[in-house]
Amino acid sequence: MGFDSWDEIRTAYQVARAGTVSGAAEVLGVHHATVIRHIDALEARLGARLFQRHPRGYTPTEAGRLLLAVAQATDDQFAQLGARIAGAGEEVSGELIITSLPNLSAMVMPALARLSAEHPAVRLRYITDPRVFRLEYGEAHVAIRAGARPTEPDNVVQHLTERQTALYAAPAYIAAHGAPADDAGLARHRFVGPEAPEGRAPYHRWLAATVARDSVVFASNENDAQRAAIMAGLGLGFLPVLEARGQAGLTEVMGPRPEWSAPLWLVTHVDLHRTPKVQAALRALKEAAAACPIEG
16 A cells, blocks of 8 residues: 655654654654654554554554564665765766867866876766857856856856967968068958957957958858968968967967957856866866966
8 A cells, every 4th residue: 555645654663763752753853743643644544553652652563563664674775875876976977068169179188188087987078169058958067168257147157267369370371471570560461360350259359450351361250260271371360379389380470468368267057066076177177277388
């Protein structure tokens, strides 16, 4: 037969353990009248006496001992389940999704390599996309975002580093057109830029305000295409310093400036922020950013 309320069985279990109604009421945090009502209702439902009442307290009958054996086993199973759930929560394992803008791989990969080495049970997914991933919908565990500080109310936002950007050219472009000596010389040059006349990045906004639109001879909405165009000699273009300085075939014609830099933010959802898996990822990313000789 089924039971309408497991509270009654829990009450009977505590009465058997304490031996008195008052003792069970104290453990359960209820009034002693509630304990008596639960016992009476349970006995009525089962059609059997579960306890012998006497001045010193309650003693289980044979039927009571049978019921309490089940209650004891159930209590033990719930305790074991709780321990397993708590232990699983402390493990750094399972899928971990990190998202960022493109062109951050040089900084992120050392962090992911360390995370994988320290926690081999983690399955890493690294997704780069200009769009904003919705952490509240479970699209990612950790997001790296650039620009203005994110303001979503349910997210935890931490500053990671500053993304430094400089102006680059290929040797072929310099051989054909030379390199600008200063800002005044930029008007004579050709540029690689974003598809939108004014991109979201601060260096693209600076470019739109500094040179004529006709000077942008190649435009693309993909960062990889812009980098390939710069390396092919189509024009001058902006690239992240951390990646470009290690790239053969590029010359830095103007070094990084504060007005070209953008802050990077670590963003996590408040419900997952304190979990060991997310905390391990945050530590690895912060240490990798701090170790970069250029970023930060």
